[in-house]
Amino acid sequence: MRIRGLTLENVRKFAGRRVSFGGVGDGITVICEANEFGKSTFFDAIQAVAFEKYTSKGKLVGSLRPRAGGGVRIVLEIEVEGGRYAVEKRFLAKAGASVTDLARGVVIARDGEAEDWIARQVGAADQGPAGLLWVRQGVLGLEPADAKPAERERLTEARRDLLSSVAGEIEKVTGGRTMDRILRRCEDDLGLLATGSRLSPRGAWKESVESEKALAAELEVLERQCAELADALRERRATEAELGRIDDPEERLRRESDLNAAREAARAAESHAQKIAAARGERDLAAMQAAEALRRRDGLAEALKRVGETAEEVERADADAREARARLDTARGAETEVRGLLAEAEAAARALRAERTLAERADRVGRAREEAERLAAVLEQVRGHRAEAAAAKARVAGNPVTAEALSALEEAAREVARLRGATAAAAVKVTPVYSGTARVSLEGQALEAGVPVALEDGSELELPGIGCLRFDLPQGAEAEDAETRFAEALAAEDEALERCGVGTLAEARARAQTRQQDIGAAELADGLGRSLAPDGIERLEQALAAARAVTAEAAEGPVRPVEEISRDLEKAETREAELRGRLGAASEAVGAAREKVASAEAALAGARDRREAAEALAGEEDTRQGRLAALAAAAERAEIAARAADRAHAELTAGAPDAATAAANLKRAEASHENARRRREHLLERRADLSARIDTRAEEGVEERRNEVADRLTAARARAARMEAEVAALVRLREALTAARDGAREAYFEPVQEELRPLLRILHEDAGIDWETDSIMPNALRRGGETEEFETLSGGTQEQIAILTRLAFARLFARRGQHLPIILDDALVYSDDDRIVKMFTALNRVAMDQQIIVFSCRQMAFAGLGGDRPRMRMEEAG
Structure with missing residues (x-):
């Protein structure tokens, strides 16, 4: 296949x-x-x-x-x-x-x-061949990891059947059926006491094991209860001892002394810190007073120096100001002359501009008249398109058959048709075939020969000369459900027709097509209107009104041509520009002279202000030197006082206790005192709880019950041990018999080994596979002189060997005449990367005469x- x-x-x-x-x-x-x-x-x-x-x-x-x-x-x-x-x-x-x-x-x-x-x-018998050759995603071995025992047995039988059909019947290999009968008897005896490959107990052995487990569980509970009682006693003794230590008078006195000492140290540190803060304030004040004394001394010395410098500066500024005023008077005369000529040129240009304005107004009125006629025509077209769009949208609004409504109606109609067909297909039908003149009737109507008639539950056929034949048809849950669904589908179809406002599906489809045509007509009319009035009809109306307003302007009599007036105006404006340029130059000269006058006067005023300020700072001339000497002496005294205050602050800081450490120590002492109090309360509560638990266990007598269950457990273990020994003996016998039979099975695996060897050599030059005889699965990989258990191999190697083994099995199936595809998911x-290329080579080698499908x-x-x-x-x- x-x-x-x-x-x-x-x-x-x-x-x-x-x-x-x-x-x-x-x-x-x-x-x-x-x-x-x-x-x-x-x-x-x-x-x-x-x-x-x-x-x-x-x-x-x-x-x-x-x-x-x-x-x-x-x-x-x-x-x-x-x-x-x-x-x-x-x-x-x-x-x-x-x-x-x-x-x-x-x-x-x-x-x-x-x-x-x-x-x-x-x-497909037991899913054998394909179960070997079709590999589901995530399967590493020859069987899925989560396969149930029954599935594993089916796959094992398929592999065993394949090898037997190729290598010969197993009876010929093992040496006869006597060995099989002995093995079966051993298996039967073993099966009375154990089951499964793991030899799980059953029968009498299971009862002994279960009794042992129950007694062991009960003993474990009692041992735990006894241990809990002993633990509670030990814990109560420890609790009372700890309470004694906490309540010890010397320990309590030590905690109180520690707390009081910490509080005293914290108060001393805080007091010293206040002294340091006061010394710091005195030091800062003395430093500021010294700085101020130095500033006043240096200020007076600088003011005496500035008095001489500013007197010379005032004389130079006064000479510069007189020269600047003379140049300003000359520039103002030249500016007045040019300004008169410019006034005459400006009057001539204004007259020409007024004349040109009249000529341009006449031209503008003519163009506005033409624009008004064009805009009026466009506005008429836009209004027509808007009316068409409004009418189409009104028709759309009045038509409820939307695409969604039509789709829902068609879906409901399809469901009704489907259920009607299903109901008709499930109905019971009779077809009359007559041999005489008598006719069968249904509800008074004779049935025609050869015409099938559908019957419902309770239908009665009238048989002339015989009576009636009543049909009581079974109505299962599925039939009732079908009728219900059919009724619901009819209701849904009627509801959809009502929403569309139509009586039939064809009418709905016609109205939906009409609605779509109206939508297209509305969109077309809107589009044409937008193309003619892209900014809206209001803007179009405004433009028409503006054009008509311009046409209302009347010309004021005949005027010269605009071109002639423009030539005369150009000459006048050239003369005006020339004079304006000359005026500008003259104005700039006046401005420059004015700026120089202002600058010179400002410099003179500034020099005078600086001289007055220097003299004000210097004070009366005859007292200046005396005041300078007094300020120097005051500055020296202030510096001496500042150095003394700094030394006093340094001495206090050097001997200061660590306030942060004192605060931390106080916090520690308070926490220790509080923790001792809380611990005492907790221990008192714990001692009361332990005493209640001890009293409860003592009343239950758990120690006596534990000794009794221990004796019963010893007896149960002895019984289970005897049966376990019997199982072990049967297992040893089975293994000895199986070993004798397995010695003859080497030839059994030779066919698959023969197909597997060339494929293995693609991956490992000297590799071989050892097989597990019962499961017919690879048991170990031999390579490089070492043997590795299959379970210890890496996931990649396990996967590769499993796939190569499946390829070998596929060739054995083909040898037996069963050509089945290999499917890998x-x-x-x-x-x-290296191994996958080699595996590709192996797949292509087998695919020369084998179909392989890879997902x-x-x-x-x-x-x-x-x-x-x-x-x-x-x-x-x-």
């Missing part, structure tokens, strides 16, 4: 859609898409078609249903012995199965027969695998 294509409809994330791929070749086919695309969904869909009955509602089938609900449809296209077949299964809703011969277009099997046909092609996830999300990593890459097709489900 070879897979050629797959189609999924309404499966998981593909709700309401159909996704498919085809063109799967004989070698490697790689379906490589990003995460969340649905690759594992394809794998599960193939599993469901191969192994799940179409009537199944199990975990796998339930997981295929999308969140939106509905039925699941899967079509698997396969090739068997040269023929192409489409295997289709529908799950959950309208469940069914079919097999279609694609060459002839004929369904060759349905439902149960289809299930049998599928099972023959995929070797996100395999090789733990392989490094992966690792697009870059699997680019080197090669193979065909079919294209996914997705569309809405019909």
